[in-house]
Amino acid sequence: MQALTEYLNSEYGIRFNNNALLIEAFTHSSYVNEHRHLDLTDNERLEFLGDAVLEISVSDYLFHEYGHHPEGLLTRLRSEIVRETSLYHFSLDCGFDQYVRLGKGEEQNAGRKRPSLLADLFEAFLGSLYLDQDLKAVENFLSKVVFPKIKGGVFSHGMDFKTKLQEYLQQSGEVSISYELVDTFGPAHDRFFVVEVYAGGQILGQGKGRTKKQAEQMAAKSALDDLLNNKS
Template identity: 40%
Template sequence: MAEQDLLVECIARLGYRFRNQALLRQAVVHSSYAFERGGGKLRRNNERLEFLGDAVLDLAVGALLYELHPRMREGDLSRHRAALVNESHLALMAREIGLDAFILLGRGEKKSGGNTKPSILAGAFEAVIGAVYLDGGCEAAQQMLRKLFLPWLEGTPALEHTDAKSTLQELLQERYGEAPAYHLEGEEGPSHDKIFSSVVIFRGEILGRGKAGSKKEAEQAAAAAALAKM
């Protein structure tokens, strides 16, 4: 599918009409793609938009938590916001809107499964939010994020399971009186963009696997996979 066709489909899935479609295209251009085409300058990939989108996410998700949970204390608000905007969760949300199909990657990154890497998915998601902010302003970005995050913010059940490792340990301790163990299966990618693979094991059985840009996030992803099975 041609890049322009990908862009049109991506716009339809986001449910937001860009005035400047070049912003959306930049949001899905990974640095590896820009580099291979002689466009190593920052303005030609999504890294600056990712930086902006990260800031917009923190503000918008914090405001939504404050609005929807008026009795939640400051520490809990901070903890839940951190869980909702971390790499693993943003990668999950990127997959939910089908963003993984639209990220433009270099040949090497594509061959190594770059569109499945949490760091790349989360970065593209943040970049798209940054693009919406620049194109439509704060209100447009907040409306889009409200729509995307509302299922995770209404009621407490979704929030209670954002720390998957703690939840899994509590569950196994309660049922069997034992805690699970985590093992690093491997790592891949360059030193500045490594992807770690972890497994969670209980009584010799692998309960779940996870990948992320840090060992801690990979363990969280493995625990989340285990919880999903259970």
Template identity: 40%
Template structure:
């Protein structure tokens, strides 16, 4: 485990904590050691991770509101982000899995990686205290935090449009695929966004998600609900 500790820039005093953090429940089940897996450390690590990132974002963005900070933190503690953190230190190579879990691709499974990273943070906290855990979190999350500092607001045009419209009427916009042309590997979608029995805008994209986002963006930019139709 020396290579993992080198990536973390942290040396465990109690190596059993590291072993516990890396032990997937499938191995604990197979070896009949139900109390030795990473689930409890995952629970603890989740709280430590939240506090470390909350504190960092609080000081990094002094002018941001509670809502802004909450959204940014949510991006950093999402399963996708945690999986990326784990992949960045090749954590999947060190996780101890049961034979069945190994055979089914568990070493690359997003939930396995995310859980193992949280457990690892919990283990560092127990071994070296909060500052040590905070240091590990910020080292591993450095790139993602940098991305957020460059672009703190994550665009969500569909969510923005829904908020605006539901402030007028308690009715959600509906997205309808108008066309889907091209071969399976290179389709081109056109989507309309409907609300209150009118078409607000039309969007295009290489998949339905992109086309829906484009339609929502078009509706927001044109404020087409004000004129009644697009």
């Protein structure tokens, strides 16, 4: 475990007061099962706690960072961030797979790279850090490995264009976005709608679609494309 404590210290400036907690976090149940005589504890209870520690840390961050996002958007973002696939990647980014103690069977079954195992490990580590220190220490750690990704838009994929446009524009404060139907054409069975999107009275884009909703999405997409291209 010395390698791990040195790594955490040099990489993240983290020093545990109680190393037993850190060891517990990096001990998978398969290891405990193969070493029953040692009376070890696996990391599952710490994972239970860490799950909630992650949830509050991320929620607090999102709440303050996106002061103008409505609740629905915050909830969607949060669930993207705390899902297994995301935690798995955080764990890999931190190199935690190199340090977890596994049983031989688990090792042979490629458990060391298994997403659910590494996601649980990430939560267990947060749980141990919270117990050993406090929420502040956890947030400090996350501000190095998770929050920059949120800010970089890693979890904003899969969002519809209207939501993304809103997210983008509201970074710099409250803004009123409106969509206006400016044209419809074609016969009833083959109709097209044209919508323009405005913010602060200024036109940002235009879109066409077979429904009003689709046209709005296309207008938002066109606005986003423009905004992002001009920025870069």
